[in-house]
Amino acid sequence: AGGQGALITALPGMSPERGERLMTTTRLTPAFTPEQVESRLRDVREIAARVVHPHVNDLQRDEETLRRERGVPRWLWVPFENGTYLAPLTPSGKRWAEEVARLSRAARPKAPVPYLITPERITALSWHLASVLIDDLQDPRAGAHGLGRQPGRRSETETNG
16 A cells, blocks of 8 residues: 655755755655554654644644554644644645645744654755645646646745745
C-alpha cells in the first residue's frame, strides 16, 4: 500500500537562498506503518510542547488524523502558539495546503515554522521550500492530465512571501 511522494533535489549550481527553483521528481514512497505514525507523533508532541499553548486541542485532532490517514505519505504541519494546521500534501489537499501557507504567513508578525511529516522523519522547512512542495502538487482543478499551474506563472504562495 504505497503512495506517491516526492524527492526534492537542488539542481547543480542552484541556490534556494537566492530564490532559485528546486526540482521535484516523483517516486513511490511507502505509506506510514503504525510504528512510523507513533514515532512521528512523538516528534510532533516534542515540537508542539515548545510552541503550542498546552490547552489547545488541535494536537489531539492532528494525532487522530495521522492515525486515520496513514496512506498519505507527506503532510505539511504548522504549529503555532494558539493551535496547529495540518494539510495533506496530495493533489486533493492542495487548496488546503495553499490556505495553510497563506494563513500562517499573513496572520502573524513572525510566521511559524512549517514542518514536513513523512514516514521517515519530521523536518523543519523554509516557507520557500514549503511553497515549492505545494506548488508542485497537481491541481485537482486541472483534471487528470493537467499541471497544477501554468509555466512561468507565480503562485499566491510565492508572491506573498
